[in-house]
Amino acid sequence: MTDKRISISVMILTIVMTFMEMTALPAALFCHIQIMDIEPIYFSLMLNFVLAFSLCYVCKKTILKEWNFGLQLQNISGGLKKYGIPSLVATLIVAAAFCIGLSPFNNKPTVYRVIVEGVVYYIGVAIMEEIYLRGLLQNMIEKWFGTRKNAALYAVMITSALFGVGHMFGALGQPILTITCKVVWAAALGIYFGAVYVKTRNLWIPIILHFIVDLCGIPFCFSKSNQYPTIGLVCCLSMYLLLGIYGIYIVTDRD
Numbered sequence: 001m002t003d004k005r006i007s008i009s010v011m012i013l014t015i016v017m018t019f020m021e022m023t024a025l026p027a028a029l030f031c032h033i034q035i036m037d038i039e040p041i042y043f044s045l046m047l048n049f050v051l052a053f054s055l056c057y058v059c060k061k062t063i064l065k066e067w068n069f070g071l072q073l074q075n076i077s078g079g080l081k082k083y084g085i086p087s088l089v090a091t092l093i094v095a096a097a098f099c100i101g102l103s104p105f106n107n108k109p110t111v112y113r114v115i116v117e118g119v120v121y122y123i124g125v126a127i128m129e130e131i132y133l134r135g136l137l138q139n140m141i142e143k144w145f146g147t148r149k150n151a152a153l154y155a156v157m158i159t160s161a162l163f164g165v166g167h168m169f170g171a172l173g174q175p176i177l178t179i180t181c182k183v184v185w186a187a188a189l190g191i192y193f194g195a196v197y198v199k200t201r202n203l204w205i206p207i208i209l210h211f212i213v214d215l216c217g218i219p220f221c222f223s224k225s226n227q228y229p230t231i232g233l234v235c236c237l238s239m240y241l242l243l244g245i246y247g248i249y250i251v252t253d254r255d
Contacts, residue, residue, distance in 0.1 A: 009063045010140045013056065017132040020052045021125075022169055027051060038113045042121050049124035056131060069135035070203040079205040083196045086246055087209045090239035091216045094232065098219040101229020105222040118218040126210035133159055133190070134197045134206055152198045153251050160190030160244075178228050181237050188244025189213060195247035213240075 019025070027047035034040050060067065109117075138159040145151035164187025171179045193206040216236075220226070228236070 006064065006067065007140060007143075009059065010067065010136050013059050013064070014132050014136045014140070017052045017056065017128065017136075018166070020048050021045075021128050021132075022166065024048050036110050036112050038110075038116050042117055046121060046124050049128050052128060053131075067136075068139075069131065070197065070201050071135070072202060073204070075200070075202060076204050076208070079196070079200040079202055080208060083199065083205070083250065084209055084212070086243055087192070087212050090243055091212050094216040094235045094239055095219060097235035098216060098229065098232045101231040102219050102223040102225060105219075107222050107224045109221045114218065114221045118215070118221050122211055122214035122217070125214060126207045129163075130193065130197075130203055130207045130210055133163055134194055135203050137162070138194055138197065150252075153248075156191055156194035156198060156247070156251055159194055160187045163187060163190035174227065178233065181228075181233050185236050185240035188240045188247075190244075191251075192240075192243040192247035195251035198251050199253075 024041065024044045025048070028041075028044040031044045031047050032040055033043040035043075060069070138155045141158050142151050142155035145154055148154075164183045164185075167186035168179055168183050171182045174182075189210075193210055196209060197203060197206045
């Protein structure tokens with residue numbers, strides 16, 4: 001009965017946090033902050049992150065006391081050294097592709113906008129998505145598979161597929177090719193993040209790697225275009241598919 005109660009609680013919390021991230025509700029209903037040239041939606045999104053984190057904290061302290069997210073501070077540097085270099089290389093290549101594809105830059109943002117939209121926001125995204133996708137959903141699916149062979153792999157693949165589909169909604173309004181590519185590469189990234197989590201059981205490591213990957217979006221702060229340049233699409237798809245393949249390799253590696 002306890003396991004069933006915890007599973008139901010985890011599922012509900014996962015759904016609620018997913019909804020809050022994708023809709024910016026409830027913060028979007030009452031948060032309309034305008035500071036310099038920073039888009040107000042970012043403040044709504046970040047406030048919603050705080051609300052979601054608070055909800056998750058309360059659940060952890062009450063109904064999910066036995067749930068292990070893996071938010072320990074030990075061995076973070078070791079995990080990053082072992083599994084993080086590919087993500088850093090991919091980020092540099094993709095960022096360079098965006099710079100090439102978006103040039104000449106036609107926007108001059110304030111440093112505050114770059115910091116908020118290009119850094120702080122992505123810290124929240126990385127923590128939020130890894131908590132409800134890896135810390136909650138992937139863990140729960142893996143527990144459902146129990147002692148079956150490749151239970152961790154199945155959990156990673158299912159969670160990553162949902163991660164990919166979830167990115168479709170954020171790409172609405174973009175060309176169909178862009179939406180398709182984004183779904184595919186998000187799923188591949190999900191495999192990579194999920195695999196790293198399986199091998200380390202430390203949620204901070206995929207959180208940091210997720211944040212590093214998202215930093216490739218900083219060049220968009222310097223452009224008025226919200227469309228992915230062709231070279232950016234190609235680089236994102238190729239680099240992140242390679243990360244996904246690497247993820248499958250490490251999650252199936254028995255060493």
